[in-house]
Amino acid sequence: xxxLLVLALVGLVAQLIDGSLGMAYGLTxxxxxxxxxxxxxxxxxxxxxxxxxxxxxxGVAHWRFGNVDWRVVTRIALPGAIGAFAGATVLSSIxxxxxxxxxxxILFTLGAYLLVRFARPLRxxxxxxxxxxxxxxxxxxxxxxxxxxGGGGWGPVATPALLVSGRMEPxxxxxxxxxxxxxxxxxxxxxxxxxxxxxxxxxxxxxxxLIGGLIAAPLAAWLVRIVPAQLLGAAVGGVIxxxxxxxxxxxxxxxxxxxxxxxxxxxxxxxxxALVLAVRALRRTRRAHAEAVETADTSAAPAPVALVxxxxxxxxxxxxxxTGTPTPR
Numbered sequence: 001x002x003x004l005l006v007l008a009l010v011g012l013v014a015q016l017i018d019g020s021l022g023m024a025y026g027l028t029x030x031x032x033x034x035x036x037x038x039x040x041x042x043x044x045x046x047x048x049x050x051x052x053x054x055x056x057x058x059g060v061a062h063w064r065f066g067n068v069d070w071r072v073v074t075r076i077a078l079p080g081a082i083g084a085f086a087g088a089t090v091l092s093s094i095x096x097x098x099x100x101x102x103x104x105x106i107l108f109t110l111g112a113y114l115l116v117r118f119a120r121p122l123r124x125x126x127x128x129x130x131x132x133x134x135x136x137x138x139x140x141x142x143x144x145x146x147x148x149x150g151g152g153g154w155g156p157v158a159t160p161a162l163l164v165s166g167r168m169e170p171x172x173x174x175x176x177x178x179x180x181x182x183x184x185x186x187x188x189x190x191x192x193x194x195x196x197x198x199x200x201x202x203x204x205x206x207x208x209x210l211i212g213g214l215i216a217a218p219l220a221a222w223l224v225r226i227v228p229a230q231l232l233g234a235a236v237g238g239v240i241x242x243x244x245x246x247x248x249x250x251x252x253x254x255x256x257x258x259x260x261x262x263x264x265x266x267x268x269x270x271x272x273x274a275l276v277l278a279v280r281a282l283r284r285t286r287r288a289h290a291e292a293v294e295t296a297d298t299s300a301a302p303a304p305v306a307l308v309x310x311x312x313x314x315x316x317x318x319x320x321x322x323t324g325t326p327t328p329r
Contacts (some may be wrong), residue, residue, distance in 0.1 A: 004204055004205075004207075004208045005208075007204075007205055007209055007212070008208040008209070008211050008212035008215075009212060010028070010029055010032045010033075010208075010209065010212065011029065011050065011208060011210065011211065011212025011213040011216070012212035012215055012216040013028065013212075013216070014029045014032075014209075014212075014213065014216075015212065015213035015214075015216035016219060017232065017236055018054075018058075018155065018178075023114075023154075023155025023156045023159045023177075024155060024156065024236050024240075025047075025051065025152065025213070026044075026047050026048070026051065026147060026150075026151055026153065026154065027107060027110055027150075027151070027152035027155075027240055028152070028236065028239075028240070029043075029050075029151075029152070029209060030047050030103070030107065030150070031107055031111075031151075031152075031239075031240050031243050032243070033046070033047065033151075033205070034103065034104065034107075034243075034244070035246070038205070039099075040091065040094075040099040040100050040102075040151065041091050041092050041094070041099060041195075041196060041200060042196070042200055042201070043103075043151055044088070044091060044103070044149075044150075044188075045189065045196060045201050046201055046205045046206045046209065047151055047152065047209065048084075048147075048148070048185045048188040048189050048192065049185075049189045049192075049201055049206045050205075050209035050210040050213060051181065051182075051185035051213075052182065052185045052186055052189060053210045053213065053214065054210065054213035054214065055179070055181045055182040055185055056182050057214055058178045058179070058181075059175075059178055059179035059181075059182050062174070062176075062178055062179055063175075063179065065171075065175070067171045067172055067174065067175025067176075068172065068175045068176055068179050069172045069175075069176045071130075072131060072162075072168070072172075072176045072180075073176050073179050073180045075131075075136040075137065075140070076136045076137075076139060076140035076143075076158065076177075076180050077179075077180035078183070079136075079137045079138070079139075079140035079144065080140035080141065080143055080144035080147075080158075080180060080181075080183065080184040080187075081144060081183050081184055081187035082141060082144065082187070083140065083142060083145035083146075083147075083184075084145065084147055084148040084154075084184045084185075084187045084188035085144075085148070085187045085190060085191040086144075086148075086191070087144065087145040087146070087148025087149040087191070088149075088187075088188045088189075088190075088191025088192045088195060089191050089194070089195050090148075090149055091148060091149050091192075091195075092191070092192060092194075092195025092196050092200070100247055101251035103149065103150055103151055104244040104247035105244075105248060106146060106149060106151075106153065107151065107152065107240055107244045108240070108241055108244040108245060108248060110146075110152070110156045110157075110240065111237045111238070111239075111240030111241040111244065113156060113160075114234070114236060114237030114240065115234060115238060115241065115270065115271065115274040116274070117160055117233065117237075118230055118233030118234040118237065118274070118278050119234055119273075119274040119277040119281065120277070120281055121230075121281040121284060121285055130167060131167050131168065139157070139161055140158070140180070142157060143157035143158040143184075144184050144187070144188075147184060147188065148188040148191065148192075154177070154181050154184055155177055155178075155181070158177045158180075159173055159174065159177050162176075228282055230278045230279075230281060230282040230285075231275070231279065231282065234271075234274045234275050234277075234278040235275065237271075237274065238274065238275070241267055241270075241271065242264070242268070242271070245263060245264070
């Protein structure tokens with residue numbers, strides 16, 4: 001019972017992060033399940049089965065708020081489903097000993113990517129044009145394959161790529177990616193069901209993750225207004241890097257000797273540096289926004305003042321001149 005409560009908390013935290021960033025539910029959940037000793041294929045299978053429910057809830061919420069571009073969803077979901085099915089099949093055919101470092105390596109790389117991505121200012125100012133199918137198709141295929149083999153990765157691959165393109169509003173990027181993930185999670189689950197059988201899914205784990213995710217779904221909207229995405233992304237990236245470094249160090253047989261503490265010190269220093277850069281980038285962004293607002297207010301101010309002056313002059317009473325002729329002010 002205690003383990004299920006912990007897993008429910010994992011699902012809750014993962015959904016809060018995913019709802020705020022548009023990514024990292026699978027990364028966070030899979031990483032923590034691997035740390036708990038769950039086999040890589042079972043961890044990815046369980047996370048994706050739980051994601052069917054959480055992504056459905058998230059997709060409906062985004063649709064109701066008008067955050068979904070259905071053209072993008074239809075062009076990215078099907079290739080993503082194909083990639084996820086293939087990735088699930090590949091992971092199911094690999095032994096646990098071989099899959100653990102592979103999955104940890106993918107998660108470590110994606111965590112490092114989050115560190116680098118959120119240590120820099122987030123570009124969300126360019127909007128215009130349309131995304132072509134020849135871009136969305138390969139993107140969905142790669143993101144789906146990485147997602148299934150790594151236990152997560154759909155959001156970290158797809159969301160930044162769409163944001164950097166500058167062709168969609170950030171809210172529609174997150175809404176469309178989350179909505180398409182429902183199809184991707186379903187395809188991955190089918191692949192794991194064929195490759196592992198029903199015993200490959202840890203149903204109590206799935207239920208706990210699902211319950212936590214459904215509870216967190218409405219809270220994510222509150223969290224995104226409290227915690228800046230810049231800081232949250234850098235913090236999550238560091239946690240994913242450090243936790244998966246443990247598996248990689250063990251697989252490389254570097255547990256003994258001074259190598260392990262040196263690696264952890266270097267990774268922790270990199271994490272701290274990324275957090276500092278994220279704070280600076282956030283301050284610069286807020287300062288630039290404040291200056292832009294102040295400039296807009298200043299440029300708009302002279303027109304009302306001039307108008308008031310004209311009205312005051314026209315309404316002022318006339319003063320008599322020395323010759324008795326009234327002269328307006």
